[in-house]
Amino acid sequence: MDQHTCPPFFAQRMERLAVPATIAMAQRARAMRAQGEKVLSLALGEPDFATPPAVIEAAHRAALEGQTKYPPVDGTPALKAAIARKFARENALEYAPAEIMVSNGGKQVIFNAFMATVQPGDEVVIPRPYWVSYPLIVQLFGGTPVYADCHEADDFRLTAGALEAAITSRTKWLVLNFPNNPTGGTMGRTDLEAVAEVLRRHPHVHVLSDEIYEHLVYDGQHHVSLAAVAPDLRHRILTLNGVSKAYAMTGWRVGYVGGPEALIRAMTAIQGSATSGICSIAQAAAAAALDGPPDVIAHMCAVYARRREMMVSTLRAIPGVTCAMPHGAFYAYPGIAGCMGRVTEGGQTLKTDEDFAIALLNEQKVAVVHGSAFGQGPYLRLSYATSDDVLKEACARLARFVDGLR
Known part of the structure; x- marks a missing residue:
């Protein structure tokens, strides 16, 4: 406008x-x-x-069983339990129920997190190229996007040097999105260890790790989560995911996140005043997807x-x-x-x-x-x-x- x-x-x-x-x-x-x-x-x-047939069948059963009332703002107990199992099984991360919340897609997780924390004058480091919504949401709350450039010659990975150069005393967040939209770039364990070393030198910086494409990796690679690579930084990391990409469930609008309890509580409060809980039928479907067969x-x-x-x-x-x-x-x-x-x-x-x-x-x-x-x-x-x-x-x-x- x-x-x-x-x-x-x-x-x-x-x-x-x-x-x-x-x-x-x-x-x-x-x-x-x-x-x-x-x-x-x-x-x-x-x-x-x-969407896998078993997932649709789970949603149908949930509707027939009467799971059609207002759900908890932060997610149904069944889905949060499935998310906790998923984090432990696939990411080597242990999150308690109070450290998990469910949102209307991954985008609302980002919106909740930045609304709860970003103020005018705050900076958010975003690797570039970036998914278009990251800087838009930062700017909506008066924050300033600061870009760390990733290059084709490096397969669009974020280097420790580029990250170090972008951080200032005003940096509040680093956004990581690997596997990456738009480039398809990935970050292996060695890459993330280098990022963690930079973050240890800057204890005021928190991390939003958007891992929505984690299952879509090729050439024998295996996704690893920053919070698992650097458990000492876990209290500063939000690990975001969802069912849209891996399970072909974009229209079901279910995203989720694990992170520090106090921040999850603040994000839940914001969501309670915006959209309240997520569609109960979609949550039943998401639980079935997460617990379903990996094939x-x-x-x-x-x-x-x-x-x-x-x-x-x-x-x-x-x-x-x-x-x-x-x-x-x-x-x-x-x-x-x-x-x-x-x-x-x-x-x-x-x-x-x-x-x-x-x-x-x-x-x-x-x-x-x-x-x-x-x-x-x-x-x-x-x-x-x-x-x-x-x-x-x-x-x-x-x-x-x-x-x-x-």
Whole structure:
């Protein structure tokens, strides 16, 4: 918003609130489809798999059994117990019920945490490229995002040097999001140990570790949680997760977090005044997902790994395009510096990666998100959480688009 679209009736914070580029591009693609255009979208990070049948059956049973009343604000006992088992089994983390809360997706966890702690003048260190919502939420509460750059040459990992350079006396939070959206970058145990060493030198810095893509890792890698790598820092770490990505449950809106009891209590108080408890039926479904067999995730991960290989090999064969191999999540983040300054077949001069994304949509009917929306261009974010047929055709159209540049 600006002064022309934000009349005096609205709070000034609305001027700091923009529509995330991922949502804006998806809306543009939907509008073109509504007009009859055959648009292929690689813009949203949403699994194309169906929610596992056993999870849906658990939700049905819960509804039939009468689990339809107001749930506790911080989550049902059954789901919190399933979350505690999950943390212990998969992350080597022990959280008591009072150290766990459930929210309307992972985004509300972030919102609750920053609303409870961030004030004007506070700084939040965010590795760049970043998921678009992190800085938007920080700014909404008057905080200042400070960026630690991650580079393609390092497979977009956060280095200890970049983190050290970004921390000041005003830093309140570090946001970690690995496996990463938008790059697919990952952080191994050695990487996290180096980050922990920096954090030990700065005891005023807390960490929001967003591990929503933890199960989607490739090349024999295994995800590790910062709180498990550095148990001495556990009292300063929020470990965020959810069921949306690993279990294809984006619409069920269930996120969860483990962390210091006092902070969890404050976040629960905020949620109680905002949305109250999360849909009881969705919580029953989430508990079934977390306690369910791991082969459901393994199947999805194997499909994503195959799609990743196909997409990256296609991108690397396009002149003027580079692409680091993503080791996690379901995104590729190709560099398009070699395409800048050129002209499309439709006559559009490509001055920025946003120009590229818009022209690609207009001329080849492929929706992607420009990298500058994630803080680092000229890149594109392409999601391979879509069908093989859509992926192959979208990549072919992208190659034709670049081939037509002059």
